[in-house]
Amino acid sequence: MKEEVLKKRFNVEIRKSGCGQDFAYCRKEDLLEIAGCLKNDLKFAFLIDLTCVDYKGYPGRETMPRFEMVYHFYAHDTRERMTLKVPVEETSPNIDSLTPLWRAADWYEREVYDMYGIHFTGHKDLRRILMYEEFKGHPLRKDYPLKARQPRIPHED
Amino acid sequence: MDLLERIQKIAGNNMVETAPDGRVVLNMGPSHPAMHGIVRIYLELDGEKVVNSDVEIGYLHRGFEKTCETVNYNQVVPYTDRLNYVSPFINNVGYALAVEKLMGIDTPERCSYIRVIMSEISRITDHLTCIGANAMELGAFTVYFYLINAREELYKLSDSVAGGRITPNYTRVGGLAKDLPEGFEQDAEAVLLKLEKNLSDSEKLLSRNRIFYDRLKDTGKITREEAISYSFTGPMLRACGVDYDVRKDSPYLVYDRFNFEIPICEDCDNYARYLVRIEEIKQSVSIIRQALKQLPKGPISNESYGVSLPPKEQVYSNIEALMAHFKLTFEGPKPPRGEVYFPVEGGNGELGFYIVSDGTHRPWRVRVRPPCFPLTSALSRLIKGGYVADIIATFGQLNMIGGELER
Numbered sequence: 001m002k003e004e005v006l007k008k009r010f011n012v013e014i015r016k017s018g019c020g021q022d023f024a025y026c027r028k029e030d031l032l033e034i035a036g037c038l039k040n041d042l043k044f045a046f047l048i049d050l051t052c053v054d055y056k057g058y059p060g061r062e063t064m065p066r067f068e069m070v071y072h073f074y075a076h077d078t079r080e081r082m083t084l085k086v087p088v089e090e091t092s093p094n095i096d097s098l099t100p101l102w103r104a105a106d107w108y109e110r111e112v113y114d115m116y117g118i119h120f121t122g123h124k125d126l127r128r129i130l131m132y133e134e135f136k137g138h139p140l141r142k143d144y145p146l147k148a149r150q151p152r153i154p155h156e157d
Numbered sequence: 158m159d160l161l162e163r164i165q166k167i168a169g170n171n172m173v174e175t176a177p178d179g180r181v182v183l184n185m186g187p188s189h190p191a192m193h194g195i196v197r198i199y200l201e202l203d204g205e206k207v208v209n210s211d212v213e214i215g216y217l218h219r220g221f222e223k224t225c226e227t228v229n230y231n232q233v234v235p236y237t238d239r240l241n242y243v244s245p246f247i248n249n250v251g252y253a254l255a256v257e258k259l260m261g262i263d264t265p266e267r268c269s270y271i272r273v274i275m276s277e278i279s280r281i282t283d284h285l286t287c288i289g290a291n292a293m294e295l296g297a298f299t300v301y302f303y304l305i306n307a308r309e310e311l312y313k314l315s316d317s318v319a320g321g322r323i324t325p326n327y328t329r330v331g332g333l334a335k336d337l338p339e340g341f342e343q344d345a346e347a348v349l350l351k352l353e354k355n356l357s358d359s360e361k362l363l364s365r366n367r368i369f370y371d372r373l374k375d376t377g378k379i380t381r382e383e384a385i386s387y388s389f390t391g392p393m394l395r396a397c398g399v400d401y402d403v404r405k406d407s408p409y410l411v412y413d414r415f416n417f418e419i420p421i422c423e424d425c426d427n428y429a430r431y432l433v434r435i436e437e438i439k440q441s442v443s444i445i446r447q448a449l450k451q452l453p454k455g456p457i458s459n460e461s462y463g464v465s466l467p468p469k470e471q472v473y474s475n476i477e478a479l480m481a482h483f484k485l486t487f488e489g490p491k492p493p494r495g496e497v498y499f500p501v502e503g504g505n506g507e508l509g510f511y512i513v514s515d516g517t518h519r520p521w522r523v524r525v526r527p528p529c530f531p532l533t534s535a536l537s538r539l540i541k542g543g544y545v546a547d548i549i550a551t552f553g554q555l556n557m558i559g560g561e562l563e564r
Contacts, residue, residue, distance in 0.1 A: 021497060045385050048500075049509055049526040058515055070511065072498055072526070076399065079406045083498060104388030107534035115222075130218040130563055139223055146227055 002042050002082060010034050012084075023083045028069075031086055032096045035071070039101055044073040044082060047098060050108040052088075052116045056142040066090040067118060071098075088118060097123035115140035180208065183545075187216050191294050191549045195559045196533070198540075198548070205544050210537045214563055221564035225523035229489030230256055230330050233523065238324040240525060240561040243286045244279035244504040245325055246272075246315070248561075253328035254409060255499035255510035259492040260330070262464055267455045268332050269410045274345075274448045275327065276410075276501075277441040278315060281352065282308050283504025283556070284392075284434040284441075291431070291553030292363060295372050300359045307355040310348045317344065330490045331465045332458025342449050349442050356438060363431075373428040377539045377551030380425065387538070388531040391506025392437060393555070395421045396429035403502040415447045430554040464490055488518040505529045505556050527561040 006012040006024060012034065013025045026034055038044040049072040055061045065087035073082045088095055097120035098105035109120045110129040117138040120126055128135065134153045137144050183200045186192035195216040201209040221240070225233050237248040250272045257264065264272075289304035312322040317338050319325030327334050363369050379387075384397040394401055402419045404412045420436035422429035458465040462481035471478035494516040500509040506528030513522040532555050539555070540548050 023496070046390075047388055048390075048507065049498075049511065049524070051511065051524045053513055053522045053524075058521065070524075072509070072511070076401050076406075081407070081498075102388065103383070103386045103538075104531045104534065107530060111530075128215075130215040132215065139220065144223075146223060 002038075002080065005037070005042065006034065009037065021083065023085050025085050025087070028086045028088060028095050031069075031084075032098070032101075034084065035098055035101055038073055038082070038084075042075065043077050044075045044080075046074040046076065047102040047104050047108075048072040048074045048081075050098070050105060050112065052112045052118055052140075054116060054140065054142045056090075067093065067116065069095055069112070069118070093117055094119040094121055096121050099123050114138070117141065179203075185548070191552065193290075193552075193557060193559065195563070196552075196557065198536070200545070200548075202545065205546075207540050207543055207545065207548070210540060212533065212536045214533065216563070217559040218563040222523055222525070225520055227519065229518045230492070230520060231489050233520065234328060235324065235326045238321075238326055240527065240564065241283070241503060241505070241508070241529075241558045242323050242560045243558060244283035245323055246275040246279040246319075246327060247283075247501060247503045247508060249325065249328040250276050250410075251499065251501040251503070251508050252510050253330060254501065255497055255512050256330045256490070256492060257459075258499050259495060259497040259512055259514055260464070260490065261493075262331055262459050262461070264332055264459055265456045266411070266453045267336075268457045270448050270452050271333060271337060271457065272328065273410050273412065273415075274445055274452075275315070275318065275325075277444045277448075278311050280441045280502075280504050281438050282311050284438050285311075287504075287553070287556040288359070288363075288431060288434055291550070292359075292369065294549050294553050295369060297363060297366070297369060300362050303355040303359045303362075307352040310351055314341075314344060314348050317341070329458065329465060331461075332456075336457050342452075345445065345449060349445065352438075353442065356435070360435060364435075370428065372546070372550050373426065373431055373554070375426050375428075376543055376547040377427045377430075377554060378425055379535065379539055383535075383538070384425070387535040389506065389535070390531075391503065391528055392430055392433045393532055394506065395419065396433045397425045398423040403500050403507055407500065409499075409501060411448075412444075414451065415444050417444050427550050427554045491516065491518050500526070503528050505532065505558070508561075525561065525564060527564065529555070529557050529562050533557050533562055 003014055010026060010030050014022050051070050053068045053070060056066050067088040069086040069088055071084040095118060097109055107129060109123050110126060112118050113126050114128040114131055115138055136150060181202045183202055185200055186197040187195050197213040199211040200207055221236055224236060233252060234249055237252045238245040240248045285304045285308045289301045293301035315325055316322045319327040381397045384394055398421055400419050400421050405419055417440045420433050422433050462477060466485055467478040467481055472482045492514040494514055496513040498509055498511045500507045508528055509526035511524040512520055515521040539551050
């Protein structure tokens with residue numbers, strides 16, 4: 001049911017992942033509308049998880065956008081799960097925030113901003129969460145070296 | 158955020174400062190006995206009431222997800238021990254199930270049963286730690302010893318199975334590191350009996366204790382809608398009256414073969430969370446007993462050559478086994494290209510692993526959905542309007558585990 005609604009209304013493409021799970025793909029301009037439809041019309045009340053994947057250097061994806069946002073939704077009434085993937089270009093790393101719809105998005109998005117440097121339009125409190133303010137770069141990006149060291153910040157008394 | 162600016166302007170890095178309007182800005186943590194080590198809360202207080210707060214985490218961030226991208230699939234397992242270090246088996250099992258789903262392989266029945274038994278032992282240790290530490294912080298020290306003694310017995314049992322009290326490193330992709338030891342059934346039964354005794358003693362000391370009840374009842378309240386919006390799962394959500402449990406809603410392993418209940422409570426406060434946890438321990442004990450009764454005999458690992466190490470006799474006598482042994486030791490299992498999200502029910506709620514594979518022996522991306530991350534994100538909301546003393550009760554029942562919160 002959800003597939004038909006999403007396909008008809010938003011032209012969402014549903015692809016099978018390697019192991020048979022359904023992943024829906026949409027344009028980032030449609031994200032807020034689709035998320036609203038999922039929450040209000042299709043009863044996906046839970047935003048279970050929200051994360052990002054950096055595909056820089058992934059074999060066979062050279063011409064595709066570097067980042068993909070991944071949203072996992074869950075509908076408790078029907079026990080259905082749903083994953084939405086949204087490509088984000090490296091040149092304009094920004095996407096609409098889901099904080100108006102789910103409060104859980106607040107910290108999740110802060111973490112993605114911290115780790116990947118994606119900006120969330122409409123997020124009211126977008127600052128680093130796991131790393132400290134003075135940290136330079138975004139550690140989960142593929143071009144951030146594993147063993148990079150940053151100078152210690154002076155201790156404030 | 159104006160609270161943070163305001164706090165920083167007023168307080169700088171001092172511990173306590175009084176603002177011109179008479180409100181006090183107080184810094185709680187990260188070195189504070191009730192903050193469990195690593196959380197800092199900036200509080201804006203009006204008298205003893207919390208007007209506003211800002212929760213700061215990140216003191217235990219170790220780059221788990223980054224590290225996972227540089228090691229092979231089996232080498233991730235010991236890192237998962239350190240996510241939720243009071244229920245390590247559930248992390249092991251969740252990760253192994255996600256990779257197995259990605260590879261499209263099955264595990265033998267005995268393996269699934271053992272995974273269920275160890276997961277439930279972990280769930281019990283998780284809840285015991287939560288209730289015990291919470292009770293201790295509220296002054297009930299005896300209960301802490303009763304529960305932690307029971308937990309210690311369970312840790313010894315885990316030690317006899319996996320060779321580690323809190324870092325078992327027990328699952329492998331496609332199976333387990335080793336089988337249960339001789340006489341495990343009897344040992345487990347003895348430990349469960351002791352657990353039940355200690356638990357019932359603690360219940361008598363706590364459940365109708367005036368002080369404990371008053372500290373927990375009607376504190377840390379949140380409505381059901383807000384809890385869902387904050388993406389609560391686990392005991393915190395079930396204490397808001399939503400019967401969501403991954404074990405029932407999308408059964409994995411062999412959970413559909415056992416008879417157990419999902420306890421819920423409608424009160425949405427700390428006392429409800431306590432009651433739900435106590436009841437869940439009892440359900441877990443019942444699951445372990447049923448699983449031990451049904452435990453089948455047989456192999457504990459998927460025996461195909463691409464997945465788990467072949468037995469030594471075969472390695473020395475059979476060229477395919479020798480090659481498989483070499484390839485698995487040097488490279489490890491290789492899932493095909495693709496991605497997977499696999500949730501299991503952790504001690505605190507839904508523990509999900511999202512893994513992206515590029516077809517090599519190293520994961521491209523490992524994302525953990527830590528159950529206490531959304532819970533902690535709601536901490537500001539939970540303590541708002543309450544007293545400073547309620548923070549201790551609420552934070553204890555939140556059961557924040559630093560290892561999985563910050564990875």
